[in-house]
Amino acid sequence: MTKDLVAGTTTGVVLVAQAVAYSALAGLPPTAGLYAALVAPLLYAAIGRSVVLAAGPTAISSLLVGQALAGMDDLPVLLAHAALLAGLVGVVQLVAATVRLHRLAKYITPVVLVGFLAGAAVRIVLTQLEHLATHRGAFHIPTAGIGLSAVVLLMLPLPAKLEPFKALRTVAVMIGYTVLCFFFAWDTPTIGRIPAGLPMPALPWAGEGVEFASLAPLAAPAALIALLSFIEGIGASAARPQELRPGRELVALGAANLAASFARGYPVSGGLSRTAVNANSGAQTRWAGVVSSGVVVLVLLVGSPLLAPMPTAILAAVVTAGVISLIDVPAMREADRRRRWVIAVTALGTFALGVGVGIGLGVATELMTRRWGPWPKEPFSRRSRSEPTG
Known part of the structure; x- marks a missing residue:
């Protein structure tokens, strides 16, 4: 139990930092990410089977949520639709588990994933430039100095022994810059007041503004988030190999998303770097996830004033550094010509046309190239570094 307590506390600190940063990527206030981070580990611990998977907001799910809810300016309406989207994702995952649709995930191969993650990473970085370097619509030297220097610090290589704990560097950078901005009263945008309480x-x-007609435009994004959430969760669980039943994992993630919906959060998945931190911190049972949730509870009850002076440029830096590491350059370099075509089409489609279209183009391109003849026999595997913030 001591190891679970240490691992859960460590992972919980990372979870809080990521929940705040990724909610900004989704275009939502920090409370939406924290509420989702509160309930997701509890539901996964009750149903899932991986002892290390750390459920909560992730970069990819946050990007998709932001795209799905783009154009909603009224905050109560936006929050209501984010919660509704989480509920739809949960329902899709539960139905998919019932009828064994999780088998469709095999069509999103490692080749397609490399292209998708590269295209998504570029899209996300471009959305963060405004928050990294501007204030009141104009370039702002203090904000740019904070944001860009934080990105550099987060991207610096670490010694091999510290690599598994790189997510903790994120926490240190966020705390360090917040303290500096508070004591030196730097004129830069901050998170502001976060309502305390559960x-x-x-x-x-x-919810406000939710009607039956609200379901139709959210159906396709919900299905896509449900699929990618499942793939992300299974991939994260590989941090500590064990026998898992995909159907059971899909049910656990579906339940976590339903819980996030009722808690006024937004869609969740299994975070790659959080799971790595949990595994390397010595988690032995799923009680570590319960402890992580307890850390979020403490922050919501008594720690929210400490987050108020945090610069928004730091949140953008965390997101930017995290998604840059999703670009798997070694895999692209080692891929043969046909696989590079698939990667390029998927990446360009994702960047220019959106995630759903990009993945569809990638799958179609791979199927088409396979008709040209057998693929090279050497295996292809995605060997991306664990994202520092995902």
Whole structure:
């Protein structure tokens, strides 16, 4: 139990930092990420089977949420639709587990994933430039200095012994810059006040502005998030190999998303770097996830004032550094010509046309190139570094 306590506390600190940063990527206030981070580990611990998977907000799910809810300016309406989207993702995952649709995930091969992650990373970085370097619509030297220097610090290589704990560097950078901005009163945008207290459960279909017509535009994004959430979760679980039943994992993630919906959060998945931290911190059972949730509870109850002076440029830096590491240059370099075509089409499609279209183009391109003849026999595997913030 001592090891679970240490691992859960360590992972919980990382979870809080990522929940705040990724909610900004999704275009939501920090509370949405924290509420999702509160309930997701509890539901996964109750149903899932991986002892190290750390459920909560991730970069990819946050990007998709932001795209799905783009154009909603009224905050209560935005929050209501984010919760509704989490509920739809949960329902899709539970239905998919019931009818064994998780088998469709095999069509999103490592080759397609490399291209998708590269295209998504570039899209995300471009969305963060405004927050990294501007204030009140103009280039701002203090903000740019904070944001860009933080990106550099987060991207510096670490000694091999410290590599598994790189996510903790994220926490240190966020705390360090927040303290500096507070004591030196630097004129830069900050998170601002975060309401203290735990979320009151609410019916996701009864939120402000939610109507039956709201379901149609969210259906396709929900299906895509559900699929990618499952793939991300299974991939993260590989941090400590064990026998897992994909259907059971899909049910666990579906339950976690439903819980996030009722808690007024947004869609969740298994974070790669959080799971790596949990594994390397010595987690022995799923109680570590419960401890992580407890850390979020403490922050919501008594720690929210400490987050208020955090510069928004730091959140953008965390997101930027995290997604840059998703670009798997070694895999691209070692791929044969046909695989490079698949990677290029998927990446360009994802960047220019959106995630759903990009993945569809990637799958279609791979199937088409396979008709030209057998692929090279050498195996292809995605060997990306664990993202520092995902």
